[in-house]
Amino acid sequence: MNMKGRMALILVCCLMAAAPAFAKTVKWNLAMTWNSTLTPLATPPVKLAKLVSDMTGGQFVIRVEGAEKHKAPLEILDMTKGGQYEMGHTASYYWKGKDATTAIFTTVPFGMNMAEQEAWLFYGGGMELMQKCYDKFGVYAFPGGNTGVQMGGWFRKEIKSVDDLKGLKMRIPSVAGEVFAKLGVNVTNIAPGELYTSLDRGTIDALEWVGPGMDIKMGFHKIAPYYYAGWHEPASDMQFLINKKAFDSLPPEFQAILKTAIQAVSADMFYDNFAQSAEAWSKMKTEFPNIKVMTFPEPVLQAMKKATDEVLNDYAAKDPLFKEVLESQKAFMAKGREWTKMSELYYLQQSEKVNK
């Protein structure tokens, strides 16, 4: 073999040796419930894709697709299960119609706050229960960003009593929707991208969305200026869903990279949403003086609480896994809330007095 031949052989076998690296390259698609512009809900998947690419030197690529493209915002679970998309970013309670238990992994009316809920998920058996619920769908489920306490929604008129709720057409999903239905509200769920139009056309009279950071950009206040404090979504968790076969076929390094990035971007969304809400809230009084910030009267809240317990207990009576999850949450919350009262609540109350 001459020199040229040797050089060629070296080149060939160097390429061969390099091949496994290229063979590892993975390209995934991720579908979101949200339109791409719906930040900060739509932010974790975009950040995830960037981090995963950076951590693998571009060997693991995730293409993020917003609902404006796939047009199926409330079919993320099916599309991930079926493998059309390896991943989804959504909220678990959108699958209540398929399986009631999914609903209470997002949040529960009068339930845990963010610290309590994440502690329950990661250190109170919540993750294991969530996976037990999602095993039947052939997907892995991970917390995908928490909003903290959400606002109670936008109404055209003041709610002075439970009677004022009767006959109201409102977009409010999941358990809270059933609670309002019990109190006489005509409840509907509408995909995030169609909320403003529905309110504008009178398809609905009221809606809840997230909080000031996201709501004010949507323009709801122009039509429904009564903005109520929260009761129904004290700590809504978004969710990453991953097709099990796709995840299991990843090299272990990529599995670890994906899971770590999910946890990083999920924590990040909470900070991001808080910052946007704080900013929007501070501007609201001067820039949108027509917004009327309200709290529901205590008898209305009492009625909501009673209806919440009924809805949850009804599901628990019918579904053993729902019962198991609910009881796990209640037991954790009982302990967690006592500590929250001694730490966060006491501190905030005391600060109010001292900062006067």
Added chain:
Amino acid sequence: MNMKGRMALILVCCLMAAAPAFAKTVKWNLAMTWNSTLTPLATPPVKLAKLVSDMTGGQFVIRVEGAEKHKAPLEILDMTKGGQYEMGHTASYYWKGKDATTAIFTTVPFGMNMAEQEAWLFYGGGMELMQKCYDKFGVYAFPGGNTGVQMGGWFRKEIKSVDDLKGLKMRIPSVAGEVFAKLGVNVTNIAPGELYTSLDRGTIDALEWVGPGMDIKMGFHKIAPYYYAGWHEPASDMQFLINKKAFDSLPPEFQAILKTAIQAVSADMFYDNFAQSAEAWSKMKTEFPNIKVMTFPEPVLQAMKKATDEVLNDYAAKDPLFKEVLESQKAFMAKGREWTKMSELYYLQQSEKVNK
């Protein structure tokens, strides 16, 4: 060249081609302020090391060393700066003696809660200011886990008035220590590993540590049964420090892996600590009935607040960067707290009423 020769050549150049992968293997050392048993504070570095190894298939190895080994818990900054350890895990306020500004990246008495502080760090310019402060030490600084609201500490006797603080020997670090010093306390800082012995021997009469999850394991209640609610560390951030040269010499993938893992394990510590505190708190009444849970009287809190403002303003008058950071925090907190009151505080208060 015969067949054997060709095979040998293929083998050699395959090894050459594979070499860059091995050349990339990085071994780092990380020193903690904490003893290895001091979970959950000591947990983020251990989890970080595991994640980084998993994500790189063992190519990036971080050896975590507790204070029981290196014996220099309060010299982490110097050891990271000097490169003896590529990384450290500590709390920023331990460097107040070197640079006052470092103190207020951990927490501030009567300052921001966790949500407000993390939002300020990641979305309010806090990270940039922290790096501006740490540039002079040749290290990168990252948030490394938040404790949430810490308890106000353990006292041998009840604090009924500001007079009861006078002459008290207490371990309480940073700004809160200076506040107590102004109120007549003999303040000292003691490394975490020596706290119980110091209290037991009467070197100190009182101390603050973290919260029930960590405190009860330390046994302080056996000596000082008055356990006071928090005012001075509403959201203490631990901190990862990284030697700049070491970080800059990492391949970009490893840099991204390290930063992402830091964010993941930091969020995780908050959940972990919350869960442990909730558990410990719920057991306290039955297992340790001698513990007397107390709140400082309002006049004492008012005196602490006044002294806090004096201490902070004194530093701000002397140090332009301290002033810049303090003003940035105050401006963010003013907005953030209004949103916290409408969301978290209102929700917790309302839940108390409804759950009665």
